Amino acid sequence: MVVVRNVLIALIAVLGLAFAWLAFEWSKSGSATAEKPYGVAFNLVDQSGAQITEAAFQEKPTAVFFGFTHCPDVCPTTLFELDGWLRQVDPNGELVNAYFVTVDPERDDHEILGQYISNVTDRIVGITGDPKDIRQMAKGYNIYFKKVPTDTSDPDGDYVMDHTASVFLLNNGGRFKGTIAYGENPDTAVKKLQNLIKG
Structure with a gap:
C-alpha cells in the first residue's frame, strides 16, 4: 500500500510539473502573439x-x-x-x-x-x-x-x-x-x- 501511495504521489508530482511547463509555454506563445501586429499583410x-x-x-x-x-x-x-x-x-x-x-x-x-x-x-x-x-x-x-x-x-x-x-x-x-x-x-x-x- 505504501509503495502504491508513493507511486501515486510521484505521478501527481510529475503531472503537476508537466502542466506547469505547458502553462509556461502557452503563456510565452500568447505573449509573443500579442506583441505581433494583428492580421496579415495586404x-x-x-x-x-x-x-x-x-x-x-x-x-x-x-x-x-x-x-x-x-x-x-x-x-x-x-x-x-x-x-x-x-x-x-x-x-x-x-x-x-x-x-x-x-x-x-x-x-x-x-x-x-x-x-x-x-x-x-x-x-x-x-x-x-x-x-x-x-x-x-x-x-x-x-x-x-x-x-x-x-x-x-x-x-x-x-x-x-x-x-x-x-x-x-x-x-x-x-x-x-x-x-x-x-x-x-x-x-x-x-x-x-x-x-x-x-x-
Whole structure:
C-alpha cells in the first residue's frame, strides 16, 4: 500500500510539473502573439484610389470595420455611431485612425465606397481592392463574410453580405486591443476608444 501511495504521489508530482511547463509555454506563445501586429499583410486601395497596406493600421491607434455599401442597416448605423464616438474622444482627428473595409469589392469600387462613406463621415477611410486580395485580408483578420442571394430562386441575382459586425480595435503598432460589438452601449464604446488612445 505504501509503495502504491508513493507511486501515486510521484505521478501527481510529475503531472503537476508537466502542466506547469505547458502553462509556461502557452503563456510565452500568447505573449509573443500579442506583441505581433494583428492580421496579415495586404496591398489594397483606399477610397481615393491610393495604395494602402497594413502599415496604415500600425501608425496610431486604429478602429477597423468590415461591411459593404448595399448594407441595409448594420453598416450605415456603425459608420454613423463610430463617427460620433470618434468626435467625442478625438475631436481634432489626430489620435485615432478609422477604416471601413468592404467585403463586397465586386460592387464597391473606390469611387462608390468614397461616395458612400463621405455621405456619413469624413473621419473614416474606405478600403477596397481585388476580390481575391480582400478575401485573403479578411481571412487574415478572422472576418466572416458570405454572399447571400436575396431571392433564393435566382442565385445569380441581387444579394446581400452576411459579415462580422464588430469594430476591431488595434493599438499603436497594430496589435489587437479588443472589439466594439454592434449595438454596444455607447458609453462603453466611447470608453473602449478612450482606453485605446491611452495605450
